[in-house]
Amino acid sequence: MIKFLDLKKLNSKYKKEIKNAIQNVIDSGWYILGKEVEAFEKEFAEYCGTKYCLGVGNGLDALSLIIRGYKELGIFKENDEIIVPANTYVASILSISDNNLKPVLVEPDINTYNINHELIEEKITDKTKAIMVVHLYGQPVDMEPIWEMAKKYNLKIIEDSAQAHGAEYKRIKTGNLGDASGFSFYPSKNLGALGDGGAITTNDKDLYEVIKALRNYGSIEKYKNIYKGVNSRLDEIQAAILRVKLKYLDREIEVRNQLANIYFQNIKNKKIILPLILKDVKHGWHLFVIRTKNRDKLKIYLLEKGIQTETHYPIPPHKQKAYKEFNHLNLLITEQIHNEVLSLPLNSTLTKEEVMYISDIINRF
16 A cells, blocks of 8 residues: 555654654753754744744644734734635634634635635735735745735735745745745644644744744743733744754655656646646645546545545635635635545655556556
8 A cells, every 4th residue: 555645654764863852852851942942943944044933833823823913013903804815724714714804715726726816906905914825735826926916005925834845936935935924844744743833934023022922821021921822832842853854854855856757757647637837936745736527536546556645625615614604605716626636645755666656557547
């Protein structure tokens, strides 16, 4: 069986270094907001090219705290609107509604699956305060037109970079393409912890200072609370693990690019739509996502041939029970994508022979 993702095997390459890193944390006697988190924040900020990084509990918290930070600074207020792609994981939208702001859903480009910039301007109102871009599957959004719109209408740009660690647009890394960015270190990510974790990157000192307090009960100095904050702190052990794996992230992405190229070269089935890569982009290849009208049949067929796949994602956010207020919307492109996409195995534990075998089996479908 070719697993979609074998996390045990993926992390075994770093086993010795990870064990040493964990042991160092245990021996230090300091387990919350210590030297490992501080060092990881410095290293990840340098990696992304930003001035600041804050480790938080998970990717959803990262996005939520960015929005909350802007509220505390008086830049956002309740019932303001944030434009967000309709084709995304629900966390992007949850971060907006959790702060009592209104998500305004915009259809994606059918070819890239990312937000269609041509449809954004018609959604901008006097309540619009930000555009949230989601670098879905690891491909950065085409940012030039987003930058122009943000400047024209004085909007913030929030990046959901949960799937795009190390990806680049015009040689600028995700995390440094907007005003602030949220990352997830969920174990399956290109840069994955051995548990939950997340981070915020930004060049905005005021936002950084506010979120630094918000993540820690609203406090910078112990027992003095500036804000009604939350408890969302990257764990010392997870930070130590991430420091180990960050050293190998570019190599991981390079292997993923090599394997993605094998899929491109070998999948010839005309029923299969392969991903489209934008110009001026370095794809992170968190996921290799194909499309076909017979998605469910293909998924079963591949499993029968010993190949695990995943569906990211079967139900779009606007059709979820949690968002009943959006259930009436007819977002046809988003719905088509969610009905047709299938994620193939793609990670550094796979061999070239396995990827060629998967391609061959798909060609016979």
